[in-house]
Amino acid sequence: MSRISSHIRIEDFKVWKNDELILDYSETKELNKFLKAIYKLLGMRYMKFFKMDSLSKMGLVGAELLLEQNPIMEKYQAEEIAVVLANSSASLDVDRKYYKTIKDADNYFPSPGLFVYTLPNIVLGEICIRNGFKGENAFFVQKELDSNFIYKYNEDLLLQKDQNAIISGWIEVNESSYKAVMYLIEKEEGEMEHLPNNIKNLFLT
Amino acid sequence: MDELIEKLKVEIIEVLNLEDIEPEDIDEKDSLFNEGLGLDSIDALELIVLLNRNYNLRLEKDEDGIKVFYSVESMAKYITEHQK
Numbered sequence: 001m002s003r004i005s006s007h008i009r010i011e012d013f014k015v016w017k018n019d020e021l022i023l024d025y026s027e028t029k030e031l032n033k034f035l036k037a038i039y040k041l042l043g044m045r046y047m048k049f050f051k052m053d054s055l056s057k058m059g060l061v062g063a064e065l066l067l068e069q070n071p072i073m074e075k076y077q078a079e080e081i082a083v084v085l086a087n088s089s090a091s092l093d094v095d096r097k098y099y100k101t102i103k104d105a106d107n108y109f110p111s112p113g114l115f116v117y118t119l120p121n122i123v124l125g126e127i128c129i130r131n132g133f134k135g136e137n138a139f140f141v142q143k144e145l146d147s148n149f150i151y152k153y154n155e156d157l158l159l160q161k162d163q164n165a166i167i168s169g170w171i172e173v174n175e176s177s178y179k180a181v182m183y184l185i186e187k188e189e190g191e192m193e194h195l196p197n198n199i200k201n202l203f204l205t
Numbered sequence: 206m207d208e209l210i211e212k213l214k215v216e217i218i219e220v221l222n223l224e225d226i227e228p229e230d231i232d233e234k235d236s237l238f239n240e241g242l243g244l245d246s247i248d249a250l251e252l253i254v255l256l257n258r259n260y261n262l263r264l265e266k267d268e269d270g271i272k273v274f275y276s277v278e279s280m281a282k283y284i285t286e287h288q289k
Contacts, residue, residue: 047225050222111254112247112251113220113247113248113251116247
């Protein structure tokens, strides 16, 4: 039975790691400043972060939070670490921002920096580039979190595809609405069993 | 041209989201790419858009890009020479 070795939640301008509240930024109510506060909390030095869209920023800091005391690259080969994420609005948040740069024929200046983020799976690439992961990756768009589907998909990766660790979860960003629940699955380490109900509970907590 | 150089520094920081970098941190003679500000190919495209949107300029030849976008100073020189 595989295990969940750590989990994080980013919601309501707060960050929880393994159920412990580690950042409360609720006085600001600005997503970009909140994401920058998480970046600072982690002590990151990664200038590319500031060029990313909100979805990639959230995925990147989420992965960083999961891994900060668990350097999985020391335990597993790069090819054995997968990233599997899901959300409901794909990259709609940055799609809208990009559309604003092209909607006016008299002020038509398509932004390359926004365009490169107009796919939800870009967040997977950003996490893999930052951490050097070379395993399987997938991004699913679902109306709501389908914990049974994600569970089965990830178990299959562990059993059939020689993956030893998976960063998985839900990252939703759509204008002012956002929520990230991410968890690290390992084959043998972790206090929580990797089961659909436990995934659902992480999401609902 | 000094005024244009300072204006360009502010515009580059804004358009490329160079957080934690102030205009005075950028030496106008330093390379914008590689060892300088470490910009990448997407940033280069954003600089082309900046030149077009803010100064109504398009590069006459693609190969001019390397020289024009070498530094803030070379960008300012190109704008000064080509803006009507």
